[in-house]
Every structure is written in C-alpha cells, then in structure tokens.
Amino acid sequence: MRIKSVCIMGGTGFIGRQIANRLANTPVSIKVLTSRRERNRHLLPIPNLQLIEADVHDPQQLQHHLADVDAVINLVAILNEDNKPGRRFEDVHVQLVEKLLVACRDNGVRRLLHVSALGADPEGPSRYQRTKGEGEQLALAANGDDLAVTVFQPSVVFGPADSFLNTFASVLRIAPFMPLPTPDARFQPVYVDDVAAAIQTTFEDRSSFGQRYELGGPTVYTLEELVRYVATLLDKRRLIVGLPDGLSRLQGRILQHFPGKPYTYDNYLSTRVDNVCQHNGLPDLGIHPTALEAVAPGYLGSGNSRWRYDEWRREAGRDN
Template sequence: MAKHTVCILGGSGFIGTTIAGRLGHDGHRVIVPTRHRERSRHLLPIPNVELVETNVHDEDALVEAIQDCTAVINLVGILNELSGPKGEGFRQSHVELPRKVVSACQRAGVGRYLHMSALGAGPEAPSLYQQTKGEGEQLVLAAQSESLSVTAFRPSVVFGSGDSFFNRFAGLLRLSPGFMFLPTPGAEFQPVWVNDVASAFIRCLDDSSTAGQALDLVGPQRYTLEELVRYTAKVAGIRRHIVPLSDSMSRLNARLLGLVPGKPFTMDNYLSATVPNVSDDNALPRLGIHPTAVEAVVPTFLGPHEKNNRYQSLRREARR
C-alpha cells in the first residue's frame, strides 16, 4: 500500500480515532483538523498524527488544511440537533459540509475522498437525520470524476471499546431504578465492529474499483434493540427489568425526552428506528474483511472484568 497523507474530518471521534491510529501506526501521515486542540489531545501519542486548529466549515481553511493530502476522509455527523431551527444542524453537518469538502478537494487537487454516510440514508427516509445523510451521500457521489475518486460508506450501528451504543445502554441500565423503559424495542440493527469499519476505509484508499459506490457495512448477525439491550445487561452483570414500550408509548417517550437537556431520545430518533438498520448487501466480505460478531468483542469492554480487559481490547482494535 502506498504511503498517504490523509486528512480526517471528525478524526477525534470514536471511529476517527480508530482510523487515525491504524493509519498512523502504519506509517501514513494523518492530519486531524479541530477547533479545540485540547479536546483532541488523546490523538497526540499516535505516531504521524498532526492536530491542526481550524474551522472545517470554512472552505478556504479546508483547502489550506488538505493542500498536501492524497486523500480526505469525512466522518462528521450528528445524531441529534441540540439547538437552532429544526433541520439546520443536520443540513450543516450532513449536506453543507460535504459540499464544501468536495469543493475543497477539487480546489486543492486531492484525488481521493471517502465519505461517511449511514445505513437507511435517503431522500424518502422518515427522519431528518436519514434524509440529510442521504442528500449528502448523493451530493458527494455526483462529484465522482477522473480527478476526484469518491466512495461512500453506510454502516449500521458501530460498536467497540468506547462506543456510544453498548456503553450508553450499560450506563442507562446502571442508573435505572430496578427497571428500564425501552422505546422502539423491535427496531432492527446489524452492528458492525469499529475496526472492521476502519479496515474498509483504509483498504478503499487504494481501491479504485469502489469509486462512485456507496458500500453497506454491517456485522454478521441481525438483532432487535431489545435483544441488544438484554445482551448488554447480561454481559455487564446488571440485573434490571426491561419494559418494552408499545409504538404509541415510544412516540410519547420520544416527545418527552426530546424536551430534556441533552435530548437522549427524540422524535427524529424514533423515526429513524422505524427503518430496519440492516442490509443484505454487506461490502465487508468483498473487501476481504470477515465481519466480526458482537459476542466476540463486547465482553472485552463490558464484562465483569472490563477494567482488566480494556487494554487487551484496545490492542485488538489497533490490530497490535
């Protein structure tokens, strides 16, 4: 594999940190733009990673940040809007930013752009999250040309040490007073391991056959949300009575929690959950990646000895 200089937007997040770590340890130069350098200091121990303070929503600043890059990876996305007019935050992150990134790549002469979309994204999807993700995906794929090779990735929920899915539910279960109400218990997911997602991005840096495509990334097995939450409780050793909510109660739950600071569950989240987050067209095997099962990883960071296992889990995710 040729050595790259890769700019990762959203590089300090859960998935970005994994990709940056893999690339940096493999000898590639990694540039991570950030507004707040201090919030991204956990990346500094990774070899060949550079933090650059900049506003990624400023296209001229983007052009400067990616000037010497051979590839750009955009992982920026939000699950909820915490403030502002409805839909504005989603559009800024999922549509307007990708538009600026494509333009910046074209201006800076960057030849490869890898874009994070989402499973279920599309203009006809029920939620604003999915609609704007779909619009952004279509926008970047339309920019595919001889000078700019574009690939989009559509993962299901991504799991691993430090994720915001299994860890979040484990935290909610621990805080629950003996029971926990669970909205949308029948929502379907096909969780994919963060290191498999990172492998897909890295392999596609030099794989021109994926240009112009949107690749679904999913794990080997499908689950309902209720099954995943019960599994979380079992692995973490938390005894709680889980109360599945009906569709009408799930809607009410979303309306109420959408008013709580931090918006732990919103109507847009509810609408997203009405679309099965699964796929029959998994791109991982085509990329030479064997999808990793939830059961092979989650016990390493949620089990009763998770503190002792955390180091081994991190080593595993770094393939070290």
C-alpha cells in the first residue's frame, strides 16, 4: 500500500502536531482539519500541510474533506465531557468513529490509524474508558480488504506542552500543598515522539493491519511518584498528601463542577484500572521506549527556556 496523502483529525493537538512534524518535508501531503484555523496557524510553515477549518462532526463536511486522501489518522478525543453537542463522550469517541468509517468507505480511503487509549474497554468502570473501547471496536471491526485499520492504545503521553506533567507542574509552582487523589494509581508514561513514530512506522506496514498496539514507556510509576518527581524537577518543596479512596471520590464529585473540570468523578473511576501495558507494542515496532527521565528535565527543570525555544523552532519547521 502506497500512501500519498493523509488527513489528520485532531492534528492540532499534542500528538497530532508531533505526527505532522514527522511527516514534514516527506512526499506525503497532509490535511489537518480544525474547528479554529486562526488559532493553529503555527502549523502553516510545514510545507506539505494544508490547514482547513471544518466541523468534523458534520457528516457532509467529513465526506467532502476525505474525498481526496489515501489515509486518515484519528486523534480526536476528550478527557472530560459536558452536555454540549460534540462534547459528550459518545459524540466524540463513538458517533464520530461511525461517521468517519462511513466517509472512508464512501470515498475509497484505504487506511485508518485510530488512536484510542490504554484501558479502553466497553466494560470499563468509567464512561471515558467505555466509549473509547466502543470506538476502537467499531474501528477494528471495519478492517478488511477495502479499509486497513490499526489501533493504538497509548498510556498517558508526556513531552513538551503535555497536559499531564505540566498540569501538576502548574499546581506545584503556586500551591504550598497538594491533596492528591488516587496516589497509588499506576501509569506507564510514553513519550509523544514514540507514539508518533509508532504511527509513522505502521503507515504502510501490512503486518499491522487489523492489529491493536499498546504503547508505554520503559517504567511504571504510581501517580504519587510522578508528582513528587515533578516537584523535584521544579526544585519545589511541597507537601503532597495522598488521599484515601473515599476522599478521592469526593474530590472528583466536587471538582467536576469547577471551571475547566480539573478533576472529575469519571477521572477517578478511570484510575480503578492500572494504566499499564500488558504487552508494550513499541519494541515490536522497532522503537526503544524513551525514559521519562531523559526528557522531562528539559521542559520542567531549571533552565528549560532553551528547550522550549528549540521545541518552538522544530514545530515551526525552522530546524531543517
């Protein structure tokens, strides 16, 4: 299978930007759909990228924009939901996949790379996990002669501008103490470029068709270990108080009503399942998992301004 053009849905997000940069200056033409083009103009310097304002939840627009591509990478997801159309778990993780599969079939798209999440399971404890599981099952069920599908299940993803370690860093910089829910929850953080490399590696690889790959880093940590590590990188001495299960649930029920939903009861439910690979797919794809300790000090530790500048240049395509 030869792929000459790809549409990245969710291409303006954390993982999507990394994939777009990996495909920069390759023969593959890139189309990125976004609901707010002006806010994402930083992608425009990528020479083979077309940034298009579109509503991916509109079936007609989806049909139109997939008419001339060979492959689709679906990264669209939400961690928390609200009652607005297009912002509910079912809208994003299930119904959008259904619309996408119809548009792929109608337009003869031959390849779908669907990014789900580690712990996705239609029988999972949280709505996030259940809808993610339903979506990836729909995607894998569509694998066949006309559409080759591969699913990826990354653990929490780290790297510059991540929404995981940076969130804890923001709190630790200003708060004298942190009440930490589910401190014993286990994670296997995976580097954003390793995730992007896995997707790029399987692009045209027939052995990956119909497969599901769990993606994780080399080390498993508890949430408390990760937060304490971030505090160490920031050189901040903070009181970090691990909450028992009952208080963790209560914190989720309270904070989900705060602006921005910093923590929700559904987030709490997701931690009932360890976010750890049963079998890490990165080595199978020839990718050596990058250690958190090799990257995080560069963007969270002291003297990180140069790192951020270099990352900006790379994202802008100015390091070539």
